[in-house]
Amino acid sequence: MRGFAFVSPTSLAEASSILANDEGEARPFAGGTGLMLMMKTGVFSPTRLVSLRETEVAHRSITVTADGGVRIGAVCSLTQIEHDPQVLACAPVIGRTMKTLANVRVRNVARIGGTLAHGDPHMDMPPVLASLRAHVVTSGAAAREVAIEDLYAGYYETVLQPGELITAVVVPGQAGWRSVYLKCTTRSADDWPALGVAVSLRIESGVVADARVVISAACEKLTRVAEAEALLKGASADLANFTKAGEAAAAVVETVEDARGSAAYKSELVKVYVRRALSQASEGTV
Ligand SMILES: Cc1cc2nc3c(=O)[nH]c(=O)nc-3n(C[C@H](O)[C@H](O)[C@H](O)COP(=O)(O)OP(=O)(O)OC[C@H]3O[C@@H](n4cnc5c(N)ncnc54)[C@H](O)[C@@H]3O)c2cc1C
Structure with missing residues (x-):
């Protein structure tokens, strides 16, 4: 790993200014848990790390x-x-x-x-x-x-x-909303997930008044699934509609193959885990 200077400005404005004037050579440093791995593998080789930990x-x-x-x-x-x-x-x-x-x-x-x-x-x-x-x-x-x-x-x-x-x-305030996050690891329990599903539901008199469905890990970048959300809004909060939302999510989310599973397998996971997460969110005080 290349040597680097480490600076600890006491204001965020100063940190921003150092970073803006040292483009490409300086990087912000928070906990360093991700950044140091990137530096050790040569993905980043900054000459200066700008710690944010002493700022206001x-x-x-x-x-x-x-x-x-x-x-x-x-x-x-x-x-x-x-x-x-x-x-x-x-x-x-x-x-x-x-x-x-x-x-x-x-x-x-x-x-x-x-x-x-x-x-x-x-x-x-x-x-x-x-x-x-x-x-x-x-x-x-x-x-x-x-x-x-x-x-x-x-x-x-x-x-x-x-x-x-x-x-x-x-x-924002979460009054009326219930939220669940599920992840599926396909190798060891503490491995990176093949799929992450986060859902939030606002249910009024047994009907979904509003919904959020978000997929991670199975795709290139975090994906909010508007199609599943649209299907849920105004529908009764029951298993049949949660199943439809899972199927809709699986149909549109662009899953990618990697060591944790094929794209087709991850699409199946999306279908099942979206349904499960919505069911859990509708049931408990979560
Ligand atoms: C052993 C291990 C296991 C892990 N397991 C999990 C897990 O199960 N789930 C999970 O979600 N994560 C996991 N992680 C990842 C971990 O959560 C991230 O490394 C960590 O959250 C990054 O935060 P950090 O403060 O250390 O960021 P840093 O490493 O300091 O920075 C990360 C990146 O963000 C930039 N940056 C830092 N702060 C800012 C800012 N304020 N504004 C703009 N850019 C900034 C940095 O320049 C760098 O590019 C794991 C990491 C390790 C080492």
């Missing part, structure tokens, strides 16, 4: 928003989020998902900003946050809000511009 305390804080949602600073560790009572009250699916994400050592070190910027389609938090209708806030002159499902341009590729940093992720 707001980027390491979690606050409740006016609509009952949460604003999570980009430099919050996954462990901090896993145990935060405000996050757990807003969206318990986040706490449940964290328990199956990597291991406690990785969660202690990894930050939510790095987790979302890494762009690996097998990761757990992007589909969960997309199903919760969350968005990221970015830094810089052209600061913007980007819905999680719009953050990914391709395999390990985001829409973030050079020097543009994620400063926070905002999860």
Whole structure:
């Protein structure tokens, strides 16, 4: 691995400025759990790492928003989020998902900003946050809000511009919604999944008032399945309609073959797991 300088600016504005002026040579460093692997394998060879961990305390804080949602600073560790009572009250699916994400050592070190910027389609938090209708806030002159499902341009590729940093992720209030995340690993239980499915349902008087269906891991990039959502909206919340939604998702999601299964096998997984996730979301207080 090539040698590099390590700098720790105390403001996000300074970090952005270093990154914008050192395009291609400097990279943001959050927990380093993804980045160091990329550097060790030669995918990235930055000459400078710009740590975000000493930036303003707001980027390491979690606050409740006016609509009952949460604003999570980009430099919050996954462990901090896993145990935060405000996050757990807003969206318990986040706490449940964290328990199956990597291991406690990785969660202690990894930050939510790095987790979302890494762009690996097998990761757990992007589909969960997309199903919760969350968005990221970015830094810089052209600061913007980007819905999680719009953050990914391709395999390990985001829409973030050079020097543009994620400063926070905002999860809206979840009143009336129930959410479930399921993943299917086809080798060992702790391997990367062949499929991730995150769903959120809002059911009123036995009818689906609104729905989110998001697929990860089986495809090149996180995919929100509008066809399945449209089919569910206004339909009764029953197994027949959840089965139809699973079939609709399997028909449109472009699955890819890899060591965890063929594309055809993953399409079958999509069909079954979408149905299962919707059934679970409709049943419990999740
Ligand atoms: C052993 C192991 C097991 C794992 N298992 C799982 C698992 O089961 N499920 C799962 O989802 N993930 C898993 N992961 C992946 C892990 O979740 C990611 O490596 C981690 O979330 C990345 O966060 P980080 O803070 O370490 O990011 P870093 O490694 O610091 O950064 C990742 C990327 O994001 C960029 N970046 C960092 N912060 C920002 C920011 N604020 N704005 C813009 N760009 C930024 C960096 O330049 C880099 O390109 C595993 C990792 C390891 C090492």
